[in-house]
Amino acid sequence: MVTSGNFESQMSTKPLQMFRSALPGCEIAVLTDVSTGTVLAWDGSVKWPQEALDALCAQARQVLALGQRRAPLHEPQTAVLATALGVQCFLRAAPGAQEVLCCVLASGSDVDAALDAGAAACAILLDGPLRAEGGA
Numbered sequence: 001m002v003t004s005g006n007f008e009s010q011m012s013t014k015p016l017q018m019f020r021s022a023l024p025g026c027e028i029a030v031l032t033d034v035s036t037g038t039v040l041a042w043d044g045s046v047k048w049p050q051e052a053l054d055a056l057c058a059q060a061r062q063v064l065a066l067g068q069r070r071a072p073l074h075e076p077q078t079a080v081l082a083t084a085l086g087v088q089c090f091l092r093a094a095p096g097a098q099e100v101l102c103c104v105l106a107s108g109s110d111v112d113a114a115l116d117a118g119a120a121a122c123a124i125l126l127d128g129p130l131r132a133e134g135g136a
Contacts, residue, residue: 017043019121023114025106027086031125034061035098041125060090060100080111089114093122 013031020029020043028044030053039053063079079090086106093099101118105111 013041013043013125015121015124016041019101019117020044020103023103023105023109023117025086025109026114027104027106028056029118029121030056030102031093031122032057032060032100032102033098034064034100037061040099056088056102056104059088060102063090064092064100078115080115082107087111089118091115091118091122093126097126099126 016029016031020026027046028042028048030042031040032038033040034057037054037057039057042048042053059081060079063081064076066076066079075092075096077092077095081088081090086104087109089103089105089111091101093101099122101122103114103118105114
């Protein structure tokens with residue numbers, strides 16, 4: 001289920017909207033629960049079809065699981081994929097958390113700024129600790 005504007009709980013998505021609008025070239029920001037494959041909330045410059053949101057959620061689950069095979073005690077906290085369509089960034093809301101902030105940026109966008117701003121947005125959205133110094 002996709003909720004744009006409000007979570008089913010009473011959390012505000014304003015931080016997600018502010019995150020996306022403050023990043024030049026950010027096409028969409030999605031908060032997802034990778035354990036259930038659920039898109040919790042999203043904000044985009046255009047409406048994405050449900051299938052595309054679900055695919056981004058599945059991609060988050062896959063890329064954040066890659067490092068676990070080598071070091072199961074050290075889950076990756078961030079991942080960045082460069083594609084022909086732009087840059088996909090994935091950021092766990094907290095170390096080991098199942099909530100992940102995903103965003104799709106235009107090529108040439110500032111990925112570090114996106115990860116830092118994403119950490120701040122997650123802190124507000126989920127009221128939890130975020131990206132450790134030095135990243136993933």
